[in-house]
Amino acid sequence: MAELRTRYNELLGIPNEIKDPDLYQLLGLSRGGSLDGLDAAYRESMSTLQRIRSPKHKSFIEFLKGELRTAKATLGDPRKRAEYDARLLAERRSRVEIVLDVVLADGFLTPVEEARVVDMAAQSGLLPDEAQLVIEEQLERRGARRVEQRVAHP
Numbered sequence: 001m002a003e004l005r006t007r008y009n010e011l012l013g014i015p016n017e018i019k020d021p022d023l024y025q026l027l028g029l030s031r032g033g034s035l036d037g038l039d040a041a042y043r044e045s046m047s048t049l050q051r052i053r054s055p056k057h058k059s060f061i062e063f064l065k066g067e068l069r070t071a072k073a074t075l076g077d078p079r080k081r082a083e084y085d086a087r088l089l090a091e092r093r094s095r096v097e098i099v100l101d102v103v104l105a106d107g108f109l110t111p112v113e114e115a116r117v118v119d120m121a122a123q124s125g126l127l128p129d130e131a132q133l134v135i136e137e138q139l140e141r142r143g144a145r146r147v148e149q150r151v152a153h154p
């Protein structure tokens with residue numbers, strides 16, 4: 001059975017696992033990297049959308065064009081980019097903190113649990129060093145500690 005594609009995937013080639021792309025993902029740019037290719041990525045994405053003639057996507061294409069214009073304006077302005085990055089980071093951190101609420105409820109973090117949290121954080125869009133920082137902060141805040149394996153209670 002063929003995998004269902006999101007409209008973002010179908011129209012812009014954004015990976016299917018990204019259901020709600022951020023401005024960087026819309027343009028195919030890395031959040032932690034250089035934005036030297038911002039203008040080229042914008043032109044390429046707009047060109048891709050302009051070549052699509054299917055009436056079934058017309059309103060979504062107009063929506064995407066607006067999102068691409070917003071992405072270019074936001075990421076191209078250092079002040080707006082810094083504000084956007086701060087909002088995005090706070091949003092993504094909160095998702096990881098919610099997961100850590102459950103994982104650290106018993107005061108321990110195993111290597112397997114930590115790997116799963118880091119993987120989930122990456123899927124949420126956090127960079128690896130950001131994920132580790134959240135984990136360290138939450139361990140300290142909760143007085144939790146890393147252990148090799150779960151401690152059995154009698």
